[in-house]
Amino acid sequence: MAKEFVPTLKSLLGNPVYIIYLCVTIIQFNSLIGMVTYKPKYIEQHYGQSASKANFLMGMINIPAVALGMFSGGVVMKKYKLGIMGAAKFAFGTSLLGYFLSLFFLAMGCENSKVAGITVSYTGVEGFSYQERSLFSDCNSGCLCSSREWDPVCGENGITYVSPCLAGCTSSSGSGRNTIFDKCRCVALADTQPGNLTVTLGQCPRRESCDRIFPYFLALSVLSSFIISLGGTPGFVLLIRCIKPELKSLALGIHTLATRTLAGIPAPIYFGAIIDTTCLKWGYKMCGGRGACRIYNTSAYRIVYLGLTLGLRTVSFFFCILGFGILKKHIKREEKNALTNGSAELESLRKEENSSIHCEQFILASDCSPDRETRL
Structure with missing residues (x-):
């Protein structure tokens, strides 16, 4: 088993369809994990909701929408009997539609809270530069x-x-x-x-216009999560079908390991570091040193948080386009091999059939020979 591992790994990593799929999922997982990790904080800072309410809404609204989307994606796959290319197109289409819906989040912004000496002057003048x-x-x-x-x-x-x-x-x-x-x-x-x-x-409540936007934000969040998750099951089926049967278990293991280590670990780190650049007022620990951020520049937070998420997904789409070209070549090559193997098998069957016919004729001829009758 140890001797076969390296050649098997080389064979797997030599599959361009698998490599492209791996790159796409790693990039999209970075975007997904970064968004999910900091979405409660975004709701808290941007719409003035409490941390407990923000986490509750994430759990009660978004997670069921994602589960329903993955189930619905499987139902669509079964009903329309999508092949490899059909699954790839469906996953790409749902991801692209969810991407365009996510662009509307950029327009659902709220103004900064009016904090004297930070976002406004003590006389109430806005556009204040904090020091x-x-x-x-x-x-x-x-x-x-x-x-x-x-x-x-x-x-x-x-x-x-x-x-x-x-x-x-x-x-x-x-x-x-x-x-x-x-x-x-x-x-x-x-x-x-x-x-x-x-x-x-306590801080002053935000304006009523911001409160009116928040339900639309939640509705759009649920809709985009559902649509994006529709492509989850077709994408997983694509991974299974483009790998040789003997390599599937290894392919799934490497895929899980890569997404967890290259997306699950770094995404919260660099998302947090970039978001922290929008902090206006830092707290301080009891024993000294910088503590948690007390107030963010909400406009900058929105642009950085959503911009980074959408930017990663944009990069993944370029890999998807490249993957479509490679996948088409892969399918044509598989079809050509199937036709070649089928022709060879058909020719072999014909030869066996002709051979059996000649053998039967020979046996019949031998049975009817007059010399054989004379000897008998």
């Missing part, structure tokens, strides 16, 4: 606030402040979640109604 010293203003200069603190509060003016101290608050009432901070001087700078100088715990 650490921009958290301080004349309204909180005498409060000795820490720029590392993250305890957001929402003002009556709809602007979030990093902490009550940075909001310039000097007194408070209530306790726990019901705490209200009063006499917040920074709120007065951007408040259109003088006198509302109070803030409450």
